[in-house]
Amino acid sequence: MELSAADRRLLAALEGGLPLAPRPYGAVGEAAGMSEEEVLARLARLQEDGLVKRLGLIVRHHEIGYRANAMVVWKVPEDEADRLGAAMAACPGVTLCYRRRASPPQWPYNLYCMIHGRARPAVLDRIEAIAATLDLAACPRAVLFSIRRFKQRGARYFARQAEAE
DSSP states (O other): OOOOHHHHHHHHHHTTOOOSSSSHHHHHHHHHTSOHHHHHHHHHHHHHTTSSOOOOOOOOGGGGTOOEEEEEEEOOOGGGHHHHHHHHHTSTTEEEEEEOOOBTTTBOOOEEEEEEESSHHHHHHHHHHHHHHTTOTTSOEEEEEOOOOOOOOOOOSSHHHHHHO
């Protein structure tokens, strides 16, 4: 699909993320030369067309004191993964939950969740509570605490184009 000049301006205005403003889509529209309503309509169309997959939020949890961050990987019965994933995502403390295909025998895990906490013992307690609530005590799991942070940023639609110019 060919992008219009207005779509390109909109995506370029979004590359740095949504501004912290009372009306962030209005601010993006101002930068892209369009109204807030046009921004929302264009984004909806770009999502419907599959050119924009999602808009997400990056929370800089480390800066607000959440330094014990664990990805918990679970090996759950495949026919229960959807149900367990939905239930796990609703558990207090779970900030992200999704499925992935297992790669046995090296990596048998098919359900992933992220838990952020201020201290490791509290995160480990939360994991045990989730296991007890969802009856997962018999399911193999691994707890992978973050030891390094990488820069997080949104999609860059025009980076290669800008480098080439």
